[in-house]
Amino acid sequence: MSLIFRPKHIFGETFLSLKRNFLMGFTAITTVAITLFIVGVFSIIVYDVQGVLNSIEGQVEIAVYLKDNISNDLKGYLENEIKGWSEVDSVTYVSKDQALEKFKTQNEGSDILKEIQGNPLPASFEIRLKDPQKVEQIALRFVDKDGKSIDGVDEVIYGKSYIRNLFSITAVTGTITLLIIIILLLATMVLIYNTIRLSIYARRKEIEVMKLVGATNWYVRTPFLFEGFFEGFMGAGIAVLLLYFLNKFLFIKGETAIAETMHIKNLAILGSNNIILIAYFGIIVIGGLIGIFSSGIALRRYLKV
Numbered sequence: 001m002s003l004i005f006r007p008k009h010i011f012g013e014t015f016l017s018l019k020r021n022f023l024m025g026f027t028a029i030t031t032v033a034i035t036l037f038i039v040g041v042f043s044i045i046v047y048d049v050q051g052v053l054n055s056i057e058g059q060v061e062i063a064v065y066l067k068d069n070i071s072n073d074l075k076g077y078l079e080n081e082i083k084g085w086s087e088v089d090s091v092t093y094v095s096k097d098q099a100l101e102k103f104k105t106q107n108e109g110s111d112i113l114k115e116i117q118g119n120p121l122p123a124s125f126e127i128r129l130k131d132p133q134k135v136e137q138i139a140l141r142f143v144d145k146d147g148k149s150i151d152g153v154d155e156v157i158y159g160k161s162y163i164r165n166l167f168s169i170t171a172v173t174g175t176i177t178l179l180i181i182i183i184l185l186l187a188t189m190v191l192i193y194n195t196i197r198l199s200i201y202a203r204r205k206e207i208e209v210m211k212l213v214g215a216t217n218w219y220v221r222t223p224f225l226f227e228g229f230f231e232g233f234m235g236a237g238i239a240v241l242l243l244y245f246l247n248k249f250l251f252i253k254g255e256t257a258i259a260e261t262m263h264i265k266n267l268a269i270l271g272s273n274n275i276i277l278i279a280y281f282g283i284i285v286i287g288g289l290i291g292i293f294s295s296g297i298a299l300r301r302y303l304k305v
Contacts, residue, residue, distance in 0.1 A: 025231060028195045032235020032290065033242070035188040036283045039181050040243040043279055044251060046177045047268040048258065053170045055264045062127040062139050063157040068096075070123075070152040078152055082127060085141075087134050092126040099124065122154055185290065188235075192228050192294035199224060200298065221299050228295025229288050236287025240280050247276065 064082075066075065075093075082091050094102070099121040129135060135158050142149060142156045149155065211220065247269055255267045268275040 024195045024198055025227075028192050028231045029235045029238070031191045032188050032232055032287055033238035035184045036236050036239035036287055037242045039184055039286075040239060040279055040283055041246065042177055042181060044243075044247070044268045044276070046173060047275060048255065049173060050170065051264055051266045051268075051271075052258065052262065053173070054266070055262060060129070060132040060135050060158070062125075062129075062135060064125040064127065064142055064153055065122040065155045065157070066124060067152055067154045068122060074152045075123075079125065082125060085138070087129055087131060087138055089128045089130045091128075094124045094126060096121055096123050185286070189290055189294045189297075192231055192291055193298045195231065196224050196228055196295045196298035199227060224299055225292055225295045228291035228293075228298075230291065232287040232289070232291025232294075233284070234287075236284045239287070240283050243280070243283070 064078075066078075079091060079093060082088055096119050100119045103121060127138070129138060139156050139158045142153050144150055252269055255270045258264055259267060259270055265271060266273070268279070
């Protein structure tokens with residue numbers, strides 16, 4: 001007669017196995033906790049760094065300085081042409097007088113103001129884009145095929161080297177973080193895998209007897225799967241608890257300083273998108289899935305049922 005699937009058997013066998021292999025089980029849970037805690041910390045830091053970088057990107061603009069002898073017709077034509085570009089979010093015309101007043105305000109009390117004779121500053125268009133990544137593409141529209149500025153335009157400034165470095169940092173930060181997280185998760189999976197493998201080896205005689213008296217494959221496998229899930233879930237729970245206290249006593253203070261200094265609202269903890277709650281939930285789900293997946297691999301390889 002075949003043995004039937006019973007929850008009491010699953011829980012009993014799981015905790016019996018954890019008791020027999022306490023050191024390995026404890027190590028697996030601890031490793032999951034540390035790994036997912038680090039993953040959580042990295043996720044928050046990277047999200048906030050990306051928020052800062054995106055905020056800086058959002059402030060990227062193109063300054064198109066106009067020639068002093070530009071006609072009103074050409075100025076109006078250029079302004080309407082720029083406004084018609086789909087990539088452009090806003091265009092602001094700054095006259096020579098407005099540019100001078102702005103310069104005086106920014107350098108109030110400086111000796112440099114005494115050296116200024118008349119108004120040497122040019123009029124300009126300040127262009128903000130919907131997608132800062134296209135800043136160089138738009139800037140090149142003010143240059144003809146010979147590399148010279150188009151009619152009416154004296155110079156185009158958009159921080160060419162600075163912009164490229166900023167976009168490179170944004171891309172590299174995301175890539176490096178993803179690689180680190182993948183390596184940490186793989187290390188955790190290997191440890192749970194080894195824990196389940198040792199559990200199977202320690203109970204190999206018992207499993208043989210169970211098969212002889214009619215135990216089904218799932219009856220034998222389920223306690224091991226639940227053991228892996230339990231180790232992953234417990235480790236994830238500890239990681240969330242540690243992350244909660246770290247956020248409460250450290251990260252919130254850091255994000256408060258960033259928000260007050262740079263006026264950034266898109267942050268992991270203080271932001272309005274509930275990113276931290278999503279992170280907590282994600283850690284719990286990832287912990288359980290890692291446990292089940294690692295156990296499943298070990299069962300396929302070492303448990304011939």
